[in-house]
Amino acid sequence: MSTTAEIISRCQTLFEDLTFSYAREWKAAMPGRSVVGYMPFYVPRELIHAAGGLPLGILGGGDQLEVIHGDAYYQSYICRIPRSTIELGVMGRLDFVDAMLFPSICDVIRNLSGMWKIMFPKVKSRYFDVPQNYQDNVGGEFYINELKELRDMLAEIRGTDVTDEEIRGSIKLFNENRRLVREVYAARMKQPWQVPSSEIYLLMRAGMILAVEEHNRLLGDYLAAVAAEDRPRRDNARVLVTGAFCEQPPLNLIKSIELAGCYIVDDDFMLVNRWERSDVAIDGDPLQNLASAYLHNSGNTSAKYEPDQAKKGLYLVDAVKRSAAEGVIFAAPSFCDPALLERPMLQSVLAAHGIPYIGFKYAENSGQMQPIREQAGTFADSIKLWSDQ
């Protein structure tokens, strides 16, 4: 049986590989295979898998990529993920990718979809629109059409139709993936000292790259390895980290929060891994089932429209209660409209419920962690010493 250290070491290698050699090798291993890149926060990966493709999460260049070309395409007040994604494209690091999906998270990413079409005309690029209305006969109908268009695009890449049976098979595999992901998160929520967030992060990042079958095995192995190890428990504060659903924080930021005396017991990194909160139905029309799961059984984030103002931010209060978090850390990328414009509203909801919070900004290449450690550490101190006084 592999140890956690061995499993995480493999995940770290995948995380650091900005040439995406795993995906390249996966594609080259069998003729007719395709790789479909997607950006945060959500795409229906089941359709890509059903069409014989590898869904490849593109989450920017992280802190190891020097952005030279990418800066020429954006103003200084735009976040870093589109710059580093362009850098990856221009430098040929994504030259094996057959299609790119740009979910409707913000204007910057929407515009990137158009730029990608112009810059890389041989790549099928699609702005993937998700519904802002949650009624089945309005948003549901719209979304099913969106899914059909995506399915047809993927069929065109493969050269044959994508059948309902294939989609059902993929939903089944991703249901298993989501079940395992939920199990990992539940284990951390219960015993965060046993399941450090820096490890979970790498494990989930591996899910952005690996084929789902392989990621499922990896998740199972990790859960078994964690159960076999005994790690020291510290007197840390339990915190929920929110706002990091698109441009990802540097791994050192997550480590710094933990080192500063916080156990991260819930987060919104890589929401795509657990967007549907329980199994997607398998029987019946698979597109209808995916749409229904999105409308009625999906997670929450600032990038998802909340039609009922009275419910605004309550998902965060629920998440705090569910995870027994003692405070919330708002960690969002600089210039992230969805996260930062929503932040004051979310903070006022937390304040109304007596939940302590702090907030800071980062970029995917932030290097100076001392201020983060100081903020997170003093926040942990205040929770541990003064939360009930």
Added chain:
Amino acid sequence: MTITAGIDVGTGAIKAVLFNVEGDKANWLVRRTERVRQRDPFQLAEQIYDEILEEAGLKRADVAYVATTGEGEALDFHTGHFYSMTTHGRGALYLDPESRAALDVGALHGRAIRLDGRGKVLSYKMTSQCASGSGQFLENISRYLGIAHDEIGMLSKQADNPEKVSGICAVLAETDVINMVSRGISAPNILKGIHSSMADRLARLLKSIGTVDGVVLMTGGLALDEGLVAAMQEAMVKEKVSYPVRCHPDSIYAGAIGAALWGAYRHDKLERLGGTLAAA
């Protein structure tokens, strides 16, 4: 009876203490300071911890809570970590119950911390990242001047015509000192100039945290530097700040004391909540 340990891993020195806490009474069992002197600070901290345990006739298992502060969060045997402002504030209150602010002057930073009577931090400011105005800078200068660390305070107090150095940039300050040496300025006047420059900066830092309703206790390694303490008194007068600045013979232990006492508090609280964390 709760035995707790406080370990303050500083840039220049490791400070470790053991306390026996019973209700409101905290009895100091052992204390130890050791300068790092280019050794691995974490190995040294563990070694010191084991030595003070031996001195107290205790084993690791007897300690209910090992609390770290400073850079000690990386020590793998700690139970909990508290940040420097939290621990220095609590330590200042222990050493001088009239303290309502701590002025922590260590090897790398200066911190002004305003407290209430329970040790809760009300406001806080620290010097920027430049080494100017830090203990490490002072130590470097004394080495250039060929003066032993322990002589700095005494020599500074002998100054009759001190020359000010840059209080903003360590590089400029070092250049100032080199110029002073070449101009034949005496070591006491150079040292007093540095102390005055540091004290001016610290007094401004103190003013920036708001009105202190009580005593300011100097903590950290430089609280033992009588030259700096004297310069601090002068700077407070110059800045028209009326609250008294004091130091304590054990000021250097304030961070470790605060960590140990907060550790005891947390141990007690966790026990009341139905669980404890076994010390490593």
